[in-house]
Amino acid sequence: MSGRALVISIIVVAVLAAVPPFLNGYARSLLYITVLYVALAYAWNVISGYAGYLSFGQVTFFGLGAYTTAIAVIRAHLPWWEGALLGGLVSAALAVPLGYLMLRLRGAFFALGMLGMAQTLQVVANSWQLTGGGSGLFLPPGSNALPVYYWTLVIGLLGFATTLFIDRSAFGLRLQALREDEQVASTLGVHVTTTKVWAFVISAIMPGLLGGGYAWYLTYVEPVSAFATRIDLQAVAMTILGGIGTLWGPLIGGVLMSQVSEILAAQYPQAYLMIFGGLVVVLLVLLPRGIAPAISAALERRRARAAQVQR
Amino acid sequence: MHAALFGQLTIDGLLVGGVYALSALGLNVIFGVMRIVNLAHGEFVIGAALLAAVLFERLHASVLVVLPLAFVLAFGLGALIQRAFLRRLPTDLASAEATSLLMTFGLSYFFVGAWLAFFSGNFRSVPYLTGAWTLGPFSIAQARLLAFVASGIVAALLAMLLRYTALGRAIRATSQNLQGALACGVDVERVRTLSFALGTAIAAASGCLLILIFTVNPETGANVTLASFAVIALGGLGNYAGTLVGAAVIGLAISFTGYFATAQVAQAAPYVLFILVLLLRPAGLLGKSGA
Amino acid sequence: MSLLSVRNLNVSYGDFKALHGVSLEVDEGEIVVIVGANGAGKTTTMNSIAGILRARSGEILLSGEHIERKSPREIVERGLVLVPEGRHLFAEMTVQENLLVGGQTARSRRRLHVNVRTMEERFPILGRRRGQAAGTLSGGEQQMLAIARALMSEPRILLMDEPSIGLSPLLTAQIFAMIREVNQTGITVILVEQNVVQSLALATRAYVIAEGRVVLQGLAAEIRGHADVKRAYLGEA
Amino acid sequence: MSTPLLEVENIRRAFGGVHALDGVSLRVNQGEILCIIGPNGAGKTTLFNIISGVMRPSSGDVRFQGQSIVRWPPQRIAEAGIARTYQIARPFARLCVRDNVAVAALARERTLERARRAAQDVLESVGLASLADRPAGSLTLTQRKRLEVARALALRPKLLLLDEVMAGLTPTEIDAMAVFIEQLRERGIAAIGGVEHVMRVVMRISDRIAVLDFGKKIADGTPVEIADDPRVGEAYFGTQIDETGAGPSFPLKGRP
Amino acid sequence: PHLTASAADKPIVIGASISETGAYADSGKLALQGYQLWVKQQNAAGGLLGRQIELKTYDDASDPATAVRLYQRLIDQDHVDLIVGPYSSAVTASVANVAQQHHMPMISPEVASTAPFQRGLTEIFQGIQIAAAYVEGPMEIAKEKGYKSIAVTGEDTLFPRSVVAGVDDLAKKMGMTIVFNQLYPHNASDYSSIVEKMKQANPDIVIAASYLPDSVGLLRAMKQANFAPKLLYEGVGPTELSFGTQNGKDAEGVMGTGNWNAELKTQGNAAFVKTFEAEFGHAPDYHAAANFASLEVLGDAVKRVGSLDSAKLRDQLATLTMPTVMGTYKVDPKTGIQQGYKSLVLQWVNGKQFVVYPKALAQRPPSLPFAPWSTR
Numbered sequence A: 001m002s003g004r005a006l007v008i009s010i011i012v013v014a015v016l017a018a019v020p021p022f023l024n025g026y027a028r029s030l031l032y033i034t035v036l037y038v039a040l041a042y043a044w045n046v047i048s049g050y051a052g053y054l055s056f057g058q059v060t061f062f063g064l065g066a067y068t069t070a071i072a073v074i075r076a077h078l079p080w081w082e083g084a085l086l087g088g089l090v091s092a093a094l095a096v097p098l099g100y101l102m103l104r105l106r107g108a109f110f111a112l113g114m115l116g117m118a119q120t121l122q123v124v125a126n127s128w129q130l131t132g133g134g135s136g137l138f139l140p141p142g143s144n145a146l147p148v149y150y151w152t153l154v155i156g157l158l159g160f161a162t163t164l165f166i167d168r169s170a171f172g173l174r175l176q177a178l179r180e181d182e183q184v185a186s187t188l189g190v191h192v193t194t195t196k197v198w199a200f201v202i203s204a205i206m207p208g209l210l211g212g213g214y215a216w217y218l219t220y221v222e223p224v225s226a227f228a229t230r231i232d233l234q235a236v237a238m239t240i241l242g243g244i245g246t247l248w249g250p251l252i253g254g255v256l257m258s259q260v261s262e263i264l265a266a267q268y269p270q271a272y273l274m275i276f277g278g279l280v281v282v283l284l285v286l287l288p289r290g291i292a293p294a295i296s297a298a299l300e301r302r303r304a305r306a307a308q309v310q311r
Numbered sequence B: 001m002h003a004a005l006f007g008q009l010t011i012d013g014l015l016v017g018g019v020y021a022l023s024a025l026g027l028n029v030i031f032g033v034m035r036i037v038n039l040a041h042g043e044f045v046i047g048a049a050l051l052a053a054v055l056f057e058r059l060h061a062s063v064l065v066v067l068p069l070a071f072v073l074a075f076g077l078g079a080l081i082q083r084a085f086l087r088r089l090p091t092d093l094a095s096a097e098a099t100s101l102l103m104t105f106g107l108s109y110f111f112v113g114a115w116l117a118f119f120s121g122n123f124r125s126v127p128y129l130t131g132a133w134t135l136g137p138f139s140i141a142q143a144r145l146l147a148f149v150a151s152g153i154v155a156a157l158l159a160m161l162l163r164y165t166a167l168g169r170a171i172r173a174t175s176q177n178l179q180g181a182l183a184c185g186v187d188v189e190r191v192r193t194l195s196f197a198l199g200t201a202i203a204a205a206s207g208c209l210l211i212l213i214f215t216v217n218p219e220t221g222a223n224v225t226l227a228s229f230a231v232i233a234l235g236g237l238g239n240y241a242g243t244l245v246g247a248a249v250i251g252l253a254i255s256f257t258g259y260f261a262t263a264q265v266a267q268a269a270p271y272v273l274f275i276l277v278l279l280l281r282p283a284g285l286l287g288k289s290g291a
Numbered sequence C: 001m002s003l004l005s006v007r008n009l010n011v012s013y014g015d016f017k018a019l020h021g022v023s024l025e026v027d028e029g030e031i032v033v034i035v036g037a038n039g040a041g042k043t044t045t046m047n048s049i050a051g052i053l054r055a056r057s058g059e060i061l062l063s064g065e066h067i068e069r070k071s072p073r074e075i076v077e078r079g080l081v082l083v084p085e086g087r088h089l090f091a092e093m094t095v096q097e098n099l100l101v102g103g104q105t106a107r108s109r110r111r112l113h114v115n116v117r118t119m120e121e122r123f124p125i126l127g128r129r130r131g132q133a134a135g136t137l138s139g140g141e142q143q144m145l146a147i148a149r150a151l152m153s154e155p156r157i158l159l160m161d162e163p164s165i166g167l168s169p170l171l172t173a174q175i176f177a178m179i180r181e182v183n184q185t186g187i188t189v190i191l192v193e194q195n196v197v198q199s200l201a202l203a204t205r206a207y208v209i210a211e212g213r214v215v216l217q218g219l220a221a222e223i224r225g226h227a228d229v230k231r232a233y234l235g236e237a
Numbered sequence D: 001m002s003t004p005l006l007e008v009e010n011i012r013r014a015f016g017g018v019h020a021l022d023g024v025s026l027r028v029n030q031g032e033i034l035c036i037i038g039p040n041g042a043g044k045t046t047l048f049n050i051i052s053g054v055m056r057p058s059s060g061d062v063r064f065q066g067q068s069i070v071r072w073p074p075q076r077i078a079e080a081g082i083a084r085t086y087q088i089a090r091p092f093a094r095l096c097v098r099d100n101v102a103v104a105a106l107a108r109e110r111t112l113e114r115a116r117r118a119a120q121d122v123l124e125s126v127g128l129a130s131l132a133d134r135p136a137g138s139l140t141l142t143q144r145k146r147l148e149v150a151r152a153l154a155l156r157p158k159l160l161l162l163d164e165v166m167a168g169l170t171p172t173e174i175d176a177m178a179v180f181i182e183q184l185r186e187r188g189i190a191a192i193g194g195v196e197h198v199m200r201v202v203m204r205i206s207d208r209i210a211v212l213d214f215g216k217k218i219a220d221g222t223p224v225e226i227a228d229d230p231r232v233g234e235a236y237f238g239t240q241i242d243e244t245g246a247g248p249s250f251p252l253k254g255r256p
Numbered sequence E: 001p002h003l004t005a006s007a008a009d010k011p012i013v014i015g016a017s018i019s020e021t022g023a024y025a026d027s028g029k030l031a032l033q034g035y036q037l038w039v040k041q042q043n044a045a046g047g048l049l050g051r052q053i054e055l056k057t058y059d060d061a062s063d064p065a066t067a068v069r070l071y072q073r074l075i076d077q078d079h080v081d082l083i084v085g086p087y088s089s090a091v092t093a094s095v096a097n098v099a100q101q102h103h104m105p106m107i108s109p110e111v112a113s114t115a116p117f118q119r120g121l122t123e124i125f126q127g128i129q130i131a132a133a134y135v136e137g138p139m140e141i142a143k144e145k146g147y148k149s150i151a152v153t154g155e156d157t158l159f160p161r162s163v164v165a166g167v168d169d170l171a172k173k174m175g176m177t178i179v180f181n182q183l184y185p186h187n188a189s190d191y192s193s194i195v196e197k198m199k200q201a202n203p204d205i206v207i208a209a210s211y212l213p214d215s216v217g218l219l220r221a222m223k224q225a226n227f228a229p230k231l232l233y234e235g236v237g238p239t240e241l242s243f244g245t246q247n248g249k250d251a252e253g254v255m256g257t258g259n260w261n262a263e264l265k266t267q268g269n270a271a272f273v274k275t276f277e278a279e280f281g282h283a284p285d286y287h288a289a290a291n292f293a294s295l296e297v298l299g300d301a302v303k304r305v306g307s308l309d310s311a312k313l314r315d316q317l318a319t320l321t322m323p324t325v326m327g328t329y330k331v332d333p334k335t336g337i338q339q340g341y342k343s344l345v346l347q348w349v350n351g352k353q354f355v356v357y358p359k360a361l362a363q364r365p366p367s368l369p370f371a372p373w374s375t376r
């Protein structure tokens, strides 16, 4: 990241941190949802962008985090953020065996296998006494959205930092190597399974932590909305449109899409899904690599031209 | 367990499996030739189902009349989509699989929206042949049997098309060996368009039969896509005979777990089964197991 | 005018440039062999001529007509057909079905079936294996099927990419004899071979490709005697 | 005699009905260069796949420095000191050349920075240093082959498996590669080269030559012994004696 | 909000989210029309507090997070004066919290489960009969007929669970036995297994707490399994008019719980039905009526308070007793749980819905037993 990018990032973060108390509830909620999706997109980008395992089921961990938090708050009377931390832990703990199992699948099989996993967990939540079955769990009302927002912002920043780290660490290099060719990576000494399970765990912890905040924000958890595929697909769409496997892709895609979809949903509720879907299709035809790579290619060209002019 | 009950559950399972088989066949034709998992598949199924329901409500049109109509419409729609969008995706990109998945995901959102605008969010079904025939100790649901038989006929027609016509051979050739097909001068672009159109049309046909059994609204398409995918994952991607076996297995799993466990377990059964089978036999039940 | 002329062909795979300005001329009735090491660009050349790969730039003329922008089907219809490297049979289809796909540009059904019969007479073993899945044939049978499948489209010019690969000496000899036979029926042949000695013995002229460039060309006999070729491909000092 | 560096014992591997390897045994000593020759499909690549752990044999054992490694995962074998190249170069296309090598160097270096520096050194030694920042997908064939070798070397192996590294190179490049392989001996690295043709080079660089045919080892000895072995002549060069009678020519192609 | 001079000329804005799309879309359209009709009538009659009324609605796609944001938008950005609740229990559970934080009293016109009201919230009021009371009717009817064994099923979500929650106690009280009790998940598609199980349990009556899609699915599976209990009750599914169109003759004899019926002799009901049909060209159903009634109550409370003061309005809503098209609105002042409205058991007879319970309101006696499939 260049010096200028760093300065811009710091300013953006400062604004994101300082402004919400002065916003009305709606603007705050909108900001929360945006940051939430950007954070989810960053999480998804690790396993799907860097490791190359397209997942349609990271919401499994989001729901898990939401339920863990609800149970921790209701049964153990823990503060919500402790519950959310626990949610992250539980997600990580589940992600290890699940990763060993599921990461043996590839391509569409892994993607849809994970989708099935989310469905299966939804069924579990639906039929288990502890999770309140189909009735769901009520959290104490009267929660304040601001702490949840900051919680989410911090996790979003962690997501960004993790991506930055992955971009310039040995771990990240190994991850990208196995994305390109697992067998070759293994004969070059990369512990393929361990590395990708780690990536999977990172991609699970974050939704786990975020789900906890979400539960507290909504004050109610039930199976259908906690494991909603549309949460996942939204994060997927954001990342791919922004640029899969890039540092800025989830941010650009996330901000753009959540604003566009909010505007569309408010202005054209009937046509919302059609426009949203159509947009994805058209953008893919125009920018198959996503927005971030398109921007950096354009910057590259400008720099090259500038260099030429100088010479 | 009584033999009669066992038989009844088997019949129920196989009949449901029949409808899934047809939808999955459509998905599999598309995958076989284009190597694309079409996430919008369920939307085509549901679109046709809702069309059949609306035409029944308004005009009392029998689904058997609507079926060919929906087939033709969907065929055109599929050809259009392939020509206008899917064909434009770059194939040399390392992330080509991701892009094609995302594009069909975008299409699926688009069509959910379109069907909502078109048909509203109402749940619909068609009260046609709602009764059952009794055969000894068994009762055989008329609509299910019809759907099963019609699925069988469409599947047989498809098999005949694939086996005995030049187009069918071209489709199979392309899905078995793209390079070989190109070398033989097969018009692969045309085969792709026709396969996508055919897959879509079969989806529509299965939708017209599905509506005899299930109650659906525009947002239930994802379930159909998932179930169909589970079927072909079990039977083997690109393996048409395997699709029928996969569908039977899924149908039986739903029926038996629904009875002996709970409806919740039955709902998860296809996925659990599909994950288990993939872990044990990555190429599917009938696929050749890899090295 | 030569039957096929390839001029200044450039082909890339993504960022990797596989062919750097390859040019070839082939006259009616010739057997031209292209030799070169693994990865030199022989297959790339053949696939580009057959329209399976799109060249970045360059011209390909068949009887004076530009075909570099034509689809593989259009090229097959104009009488140029490729027996691809690695055969690329339709493994789960029967021998007969493979032949039928090969002849799918045929003008009539009758003609198609006559051709199938002709092939079965020419390759009796294929006639006997008519209903067997192509993937279960032995290597030699598979290669015969690949050639027969290509002949089904009644080509004027046949491109063969390493037809002897994976075959025993006996079968290799048979295949080479067959190539000569095919040529004698008036079909022009372009042959890619690593089996340098035998193919040079068969051919009228030869091209040597290295690193995506034509480095040598001439009469087969001349090429056979060239010092570089002896050293690089024949293991002779 | 000290234990050999690598012992391959009675390896069998079948694919469906095809016996790719049918009871092959080999030994390689410290710093020794062994060339395996044999026609296409003789089983060379399969043998490399088994030694490097990406494939399991149907039966048989592989011992490295006395330890059985036949059940080890590839990364453990790599760390133990066996590196390999792939016959068809398989670069990490979207990574730059330096990072391609750094992935392997990470097995020996603790930080990414040091791995990248080590990678740069290796690239110097194979003559790819100037391309370090290019995406590996954009390399030419020869450059890819060199990258394969560079990655293998970056593991600092005791044993190097070179699968057809000569194939596709021009005569001058073949000579350069031969010199390079001979230098390995000086650095104490043993090598097994799988070579399909270019007999002239094989004869020059090998300490020993093993001949594979149809998955069976039909001969094993010094270059001189191999050249004189009547069985080899018959099975391998026999029917292919060049019409000029000038000695071994292009070998036979594979199995029927 | 306080009235300022200029505000007095501006219309009073009532905000709500509607499930126009999503899982509960069926009911959304009619619910909206219920609101629209009341606003139109009220405006024609001079509005509220001398001001015209305006309705501001968004589509929440039946998604809780979206609904929360929309209510915040209504309150914080659109500055609506009054709000009414969304449709489903799940969505309401989250939205209630927003109302609470903004001290905006909110009637939930269609939330029958009591769970969202039992969380100590002070601003929400139930605008419909409680779910647990739904099954009293069919069980009373069954008891009268001497039916003994019950099979219970339903969708495993908040509302249907509240419906069947009381069955155990009631059965004990009435001396009946539960021979089968198992729920099915949301979005289930195939009911043949669960019906087969019920059939094996051989109950006299089947109580299914179901919505429209599952009640249709269950009914069809029962017909196909040739299973006909003596009494079939299917929750709220049969109260939808399309239950009739989707099932044709098979609907005959099925009972369900409605909160309202066109023939009901409640205050203003006949006029409501007539004007609704004139306005929209089709008949209202209970969604329309419930939403209409909620605005009746809200409007009346505003009139009584004489201002839009939310604290006073809250107290008024908590203590008010008021006749509406649905019956008499009256809530428990502590929880806001409905106590006034009564639910009705409806039964499909000759292709129409009739009230068969409670006796006082019944249009005809229940037609029992449910005819075996072979005799239809």
Ligand SMILES: Nc1ncnc2c1ncn2[C@@H]1O[C@H](COP(=O)(O)OP(=O)(O)OP(=O)(O)O)[C@@H](O)[C@H]1O
Binding pocket: C013, C016, C018, C036, C037, C038, C039, C040, C041, C042, C043, C044, C045, C085, C194, D140, D141
């Ligand atoms: N699909 C591809 N993507 C990227 N590079 C490719 C692709 N196909 C071939 N190449 C590269 O292009 C070059 C030329 O390959 P080509 O297959 O034409 O060689 P060839 O002369 O036919 O070799 P062989 O004797 O092995 O068949 C090689 O370096 C190869 O690695």
Ligand SMILES: Nc1ncnc2c1ncn2[C@@H]1O[C@H](COP(=O)(O)OP(=O)(O)OP(=O)(O)O)[C@@H](O)[C@H]1O
Binding pocket: B291, D015, D018, D019, D020, D038, D039, D040, D041, D042, D043, D044, D045, D046, D047, D087, D196, D255
């Ligand atoms: N994964 C596989 N599945 C099926 N058969 C295989 C597989 N890998 C190798 N074979 C077969 O095993 C035999 C030996 O192949 P191998 O690649 O080891 O030969 P090679 O000596 O390396 O040949 P080449 O000189 O062509 O590289 C061949 O007949 C090949 O077709």
Ligand SMILES: [Mg+2]
Binding pocket: C039, C042, C043, C044, C085, C161
């Ligand atoms: Mg080649």
Ligand SMILES: [Mg+2]
Binding pocket: D044, D045, D046, D087, D163, D164
């Ligand atoms: Mg090899």
